Amino acid sequence: MTLHLQMKTKGVLTLIGGFLLLFMNGSMFLWGQLNVYVTSYYRQKEDTNLDLSVGGAIFPVMMASFGLGLPLGIKLLKIFGQARISLLISATISCIMIIISSYTQRFYQFIIVYGIISGITQGSIFFVPIYLGYLYFPSNRGLVTGINSFGYALNSFLFGLIFFKLVNPNELPQISNSDGYSYFEGISVSVAQAVPQAIRSIGYIFLSVSIIATQLIMYHPDQIGEEEKRLKKNLQQQENEMKELDQIQHKLGLVDIQSNKKDSLQDQQQLQQIDLVQLSQLAFNKKVETTQLDEEIIQQKIQITNQLELQLENEFINPQVLKNFKFEEVQNSKNQQNEIFHHKKLAELIKLENPNRKQHKNSIISKVSTQEQQKYIEQKEIQNESDLQELKKRNAYIEEQLNSLGPPSIAVCFKQSQLYVSILLGFLAIGLGLIINGNYKSIAKDYKFSNESFQALEGSLGGFANGFCRPIWNLLLDKYSFKRILQILLLIEIITSLTMQFTSINKIFYAVWVFIIHITLGGVLGMWPVFCSQINGIKIGSQLYCFYWLGFTIANLFQFVIVMSLKTKIGFNNILYIYFAQALIGFILITYYKFEINWAKYYNEIPKNLQSQISLQKSQTLDNQLRLTISL
Structure with missing residues (x-):
């Protein structure tokens, strides 16, 4: 025991x-x-x-x-x-x-x-x-x-x-x-x-x-020495899997060769009976995996395209204005003329990368108060500052861990x-x-x-x-x-x-x-x-x-x-x-x-064990933030 x-x-x-x-x-x-x-x-x-x-x-x-x-x-x-x-x-x-x-x-x-x-x-x-x-x-x-x-x-x-x-x-x-x-x-x-x-x-x-x-x-x-042993063991497992795959491919080749020989039908049937069910199942599974992979790629492309279009559509629109506009659109959706009118107003809401307040003084944006706009800008600045501080903390943590290594x-x-x-x-x-x-x-x-x-x-x-x-x-x-x-x-x-x-x-x-x-x-x-x-x-x-x-x-x-x-x-x-x-x-x-x-500057990349620690720390931080948000 x-x-x-x-x-x-x-x-x-x-x-x-x-x-x-x-x-x-x-x-x-x-x-x-x-x-x-x-x-x-x-x-x-x-x-x-x-x-x-x-x-x-x-x-x-x-x-x-x-x-x-x-x-x-x-x-x-x-x-x-x-x-x-x-x-x-x-x-x-x-x-x-x-x-x-x-x-x-x-x-x-x-x-x-x-x-x-x-x-x-x-x-x-x-x-x-x-x-x-x-x-x-x-x-x-x-x-x-x-x-x-x-x-x-x-x-x-x-x-x-x-x-x-x-x-x-x-x-x-x-x-x-x-x-x-x-x-x-x-x-x-x-x-x-x-x-x-x-x-x-x-x-x-x-x-x-x-x-x-x-x-x-x-x-x-x-x-x-133990980490090297684990890596060698994983490499050996991969090599064994490759050998098994090569053996299956070799057997498939034998089946194809034997199927072309008309004078050895009995031997062909015996070979096919050996691994035909396994090989068919393997081919079917590979085909299903390939189809699923193609579908996932297509779905990802569709999502990326939709995200890009949505980003282009809303890139310069003030969130508060969009909210007001959507409310009006629901209220007047039955009126075709109002619908055309609202589409025109949507075009007027498109702003430049650096919006000019004087240019839009008499536009629909004027419905949103200057205080709300200023508040939105301040929130963005606070968020950017918070992200910057978080990035600095993360970099400091990585540097500290690398120096400890x-x-x-x-x-x-x-x-x-x-x-x-x-x-x-x-x-x-x-x-x-x-x-x-x-x-x-x-x-x-x-x-x-x-x-x-x-x-x-x-x-x-x-x-x-x-x-x-x-x-x-x-x-x-x-x-x-x-x-x-x-x-x-x-x-x-x-x-x-x-x-x-x-x-x-x-x-x-x-x-x-x-x-x-x-x-x-x-x-x-x-x-x-x-x-x-x-x-x-x-x-x-x-x-x-x-x-x-x-x-x-x-x-x-x-x-x-x-x-x-x-x-x-x-x-x-x-x-x-x-x-x-x-x-x-x-x-x-x-x-x-x-x-x-300062040993951190001598690392060309972050070691894998440290990457997992950083990912774990990041997930814990997100969980804490979520709990804080729920409690509030």
Whole structure:
């Protein structure tokens, strides 16, 4: 028995499934906590010279791989038609790659398996539940993005604590090294040796929950690829009908050929008995349809001719005068002389396109008062003005709907400067959050906050801040503009980047600042899918989001290069001034640059689905007007 669920129920289940699925596949932001453990492990293997700054390379590599996987998810949805199938494949591969990474013997192998392959599959998962949530709740895109991305960011909060308990239950300290970093070696080498088993345990949890979560993702009839399938199905039906018609015509030809052969009368009778009744009925029906069509065409021509004659006869006649004239004609119809007289008066009533009142001052029109004529003209002007306003409203509605649909094609987007400025804005807005997320432990050591349990708790709280703030920022997006919300986030970044150095006096102060900066990180990452869909529409925006992610990837690579080259020279405090400049430029850009695009001008014709909406709206308007007239 098939279970039919309401659309709202399906939407809620999709949100729950998306939350759980992204919760299990958000290990990219977990790397800030795993780095020192994994680096320490491979230093005990064959990469003895591996340092923490090189280990940080996985973060930008994984983010770049994640961006490559983003468009793959929508393509897989289009291929399989069912999101639960495509997501099940991607999630299974992602989790298995995490498990396999625990068996690698060299750090570059770990980068390939954990960073690249798992990163690509995680990217193919990320946007699909968000996209389907948009289809189920088109008026609550902020809430949809917030719930899904909350799960993605929450991964680092929960599993950061779990990983710490698995590898370092005794809270053994890190040992300082001559390269300027600290590792788990010497008396705490057991922590590094426990890393593979901890990764495998987390991978099995990811896999089991992901399989269940994918089955909660529901099919939506308007998802990408479904319209093309419906069109192909209709085309196939038409082709089948044409084939049936060709077969009937072929059989008719066989009947004609056999009827001309005198020596095969018996075969002819057999062929005629096969389909003669059907063919005769078909020919009769076609003849009836043709006759009816001819009659309809003749009737339409008659109606058009009558309308044209009536229009020519009454084109310049004042309606009130016609009414008076018809009344007199009925009263004196018995008098032949009066009838001739009235026909003469009718001729006098014919006016020019721009009637001259002085010319007709003494004619029959003088029976109609000047006030009535003026009233008639005013009514016409009011009607014309009303029609004009209605036309403006209709055009405004069409333009609004076309803009909500987004661009007619992806190719049009690449011609707009807003796409590239948006990528730059993403690069500027996310920089501070990424460098803190990837290096908060190193900064804490520089500030002499080296307690391992404190750092683990700090990382988990940062992950929680990254996650829990996303629904809040996205709910605000449903009420306030993206511009206003991002201005607030950038102002927070400007303040925290300038004051971060003062947190070295107290670890609680430092933890609060890390928490706040992770709030800005989550806000930027959570709002960008909404920003993308607001500018480009849901369908095109889902395919373009990978290009917006490019700005985040470049920002992560940038922070990696900055830390590698400048950390030992100028220190983190001075590096943060670079991110102060980035946030300031981003604030100026979002304040003065216009990101909205009028997509309506790029449409050569109105899409069919929008035409049906306009026709429905027009019919509803006419019905309302009719009800109003009846009530009056």
